[in-house]
Amino acid sequence: MTRHWSPLAAAMLGLLFLIGCATMVEMGTTAGYEAGVITKQEKEYYDRRALETESAVRPMNDREEYYVGRAVAATVLGSYRLYQDDRLTRYVNEVGQAVALSSDRPLTYRGYHFAVLDSDEVNALACPGGTILITRGMINRARNEEELAAILAHEVAHVNHKDGVNAIQRSRWVQAAASLGADAARQLGRGELDELASLFEGSVGDVVKTLVVNGYSRTQELAADRSAMIFMARVGYDPNALTDYLGRLAKEQGAGAHEGFFATHPGMAARLTEAQAFVSANNRWQRVNHQLRDQRFAAYRR
Amino acid sequence: MRGKCWLIVVGLVLVASVAMAASVKVVTQQAAIRQDKRFFAPVVATVPYGGVMQTLAREGDWLRVQYGGAQGWIHVSAVEEQKLELSSLMKAKARETSQDEVALAGKGFTPEVEKAFRAKNPQMKYDLVDRIETYRVPQEDLQVFVKDGWLREPGGAS
Numbered sequence: 001m002t003r004h005w006s007p008l009a010a011a012m013l014g015l016l017f018l019i020g021c022a023t024m025v026e027m028g029t030t031a032g033y034e035a036g037v038i039t040k041q042e043k044e045y046y047d048r049r050a051l052e053t054e055s056a057v058r059p060m061n062d063r064e065e066y067y068v069g070r071a072v073a074a075t076v077l078g079s080y081r082l083y084q085d086d087r088l089t090r091y092v093n094e095v096g097q098a099v100a101l102s103s104d105r106p107l108t109y110r111g112y113h114f115a116v117l118d119s120d121e122v123n124a125l126a127c128p129g130g131t132i133l134i135t136r137g138m139i140n141r142a143r144n145e146e147e148l149a150a151i152l153a154h155e156v157a158h159v160n161h162k163d164g165v166n167a168i169q170r171s172r173w174v175q176a177a178a179s180l181g182a183d184a185a186r187q188l189g190r191g192e193l194d195e196l197a198s199l200f201e202g203s204v205g206d207v208v209k210t211l212v213v214n215g216y217s218r219t220q221e222l223a224a225d226r227s228a229m230i231f232m233a234r235v236g237y238d239p240n241a242l243t244d245y246l247g248r249l250a251k252e253q254g255a256g257a258h259e260g261f262f263a264t265h266p267g268m269a270a271r272l273t274e275a276q277a278f279v280s281a282n283n284r285w286q287r288v289n290h291q292l293r294d295q296r297f298a299a300y301r302r
Numbered sequence: 303m304r305g306k307c308w309l310i311v312v313g314l315v316l317v318a319s320v321a322m323a324a325s326v327k328v329v330t331q332q333a334a335i336r337q338d339k340r341f342f343a344p345v346v347a348t349v350p351y352g353g354v355m356q357t358l359a360r361e362g363d364w365l366r367v368q369y370g371g372a373q374g375w376i377h378v379s380a381v382e383e384q385k386l387e388l389s390s391l392m393k394a395k396a397r398e399t400s401q402d403e404v405a406l407a408g409k410g411f412t413p414e415v416e417k418a419f420r421a422k423n424p425q426m427k428y429d430l431v432d433r434i435e436t437y438r439v440p441q442e443d444l445q446v447f448v449k450d451g452w453l454r455e456p457g458g459a460s
Contacts, residue, residue, distance in 0.1 A: 032308075035310070037308070048354055060410070060411070061410070062329045062330060063351070063412075064333075064410050068429050069319050070416065071416070071419060071426070073430075074427045074428045074430070074431050075426065075427075077431065082430050089437060090437075090439070094439050097439050098444070098451075098456060101341050102458035105379050105382040106341070106379055106456070106457055107333070109329070109351075110332050111330075113434050115439045131431070131435070169413070176407055176410055178409070179409050193414060193418050195419065195450055196410075196418070196421060197418035197419045200415050200418075201419055201422070201423075203411075235448075235453050235456050236451075236452065236453040237453070238453040282328045292450065292451055292452055293396070293400060293451045293452070293453075296451065
């Protein structure tokens with residue numbers, strides 16, 4: 001005969017399910033079983049459900065995101081040459097670190113790294129985990145350090161929001177994270193490792209396709225613009241530089257530019273309007289004097 | 303009688319919650335514990351991936367932690383709440399739990415998966431990715447860069 005849970009106990013278990021902690025559910029059911037309140041079958045049922053609930057929703061962790069990001073970068077670097085200029089690379093990394101450390105997710109598995117791609121095309125790509133690639137063409141269109149910071153802060157925001165890994169088809173991730181039984185996973189067999197490698201390859205493909213072909217959604221771009229301006233303001237860069245830069249890109253797009261960045265970022269004019277509205281709503285963001293930074297930017301610009 | 307049993311259950315769960323909230327695990331490859339809650343504060347200890355530490359207090363996005371003999375501040379983005387800590391509370395279960403831990407470690411996208419993927423795709427430019435990951439700005443240099451540019455120290459005030 002099945003015994004009934006007291007309302008309080010049921011509420012507690014429900015809460016534990018909600019917060020997704022299988023270990024705590026198991027503690028509760030063990031105590032319940034030992035006290036004779038629930039049967040062994042009931043205990044097993046609740047334990048299993050808790051574990052399933054937890055594994056079904058397990059988000060990708062920082063280290064997994066890092067490995068996806070490495071593969072994404074390794075793919076993109078198959079189509080671009082790395083620009084080997086130590087001084088410029090160092091400067092881009094200094095500006096990038098200043099905004100990354102001011103972001104909502106300043107630390108990732110192996111941190112943020114910024115690399116320059118040897119291309120006149122306008123483009124910047126954020127690989128999951130924090131490797132950010134920016135073309136010479138994109139840097140050359142910046143008029144000052146504030147604008148370079150704006151581009152990098154926007155890419156850092158995509159990493160903060162996990163937009164890259166969110167492009168991975170959910171079914172792939174669910175399979176990768178939970179398909180292997182607990183017994184089988186103790187020592188991965190050849191077949192299981194191959195299956196995981198295929199799921200990994202598919203996931204990397206999803207991210208690359210979004211970064212290089214489809215682009216993010218308009219909502220994701222707007223969110224990244226807003227976060228970028230907030231990160232910039234925190235460290236002391238002028239957030240207005242983002243709209244200055246976007247304004248010039250919108251003009252180029254209006255004049256017919258359609259490669260790289262322009263292909264994956266349609267509707268720049270509308271995006272500019274939204275970003276400007278965000279600046280107006282934050283009228284504490286006065287124009288700041290950035291003469292010292294302008295000078296050092298000029299020294300790095302070719 | 304049943305009411306008493308459930309009081310015990312609820313009590314156990316509460317104890318467990320406190321124990322869980324009181325320790326965190328490092329999710330980055332390495333994490334620095336700093337003397338003060340600022341990114342430019344001196345490092346008092348470095349904790350490897352998976353390292354567990356006790357939390358003593360929280361201020362904004364910084365946690366005051368104890369790791370071995372060292373005490374200091376760590377940024378919340380480098381850690382997650384520790385869940386498997388419970389195994390020590392349930393000694394009889396400890397062995398089983400540690401096996402679960404191994405099982406979980408075998409799933410998802412691990413270094414072994416990257417290795418298998420690279421073996422299948424030897425043309426991938428991992429050498430360049432490795433080089434990019436060596437681009438680091440030493441803390442002292444970044445401090446000078448921020449100061450010279452009249453910027454604010456990142457992660458300081460909030």
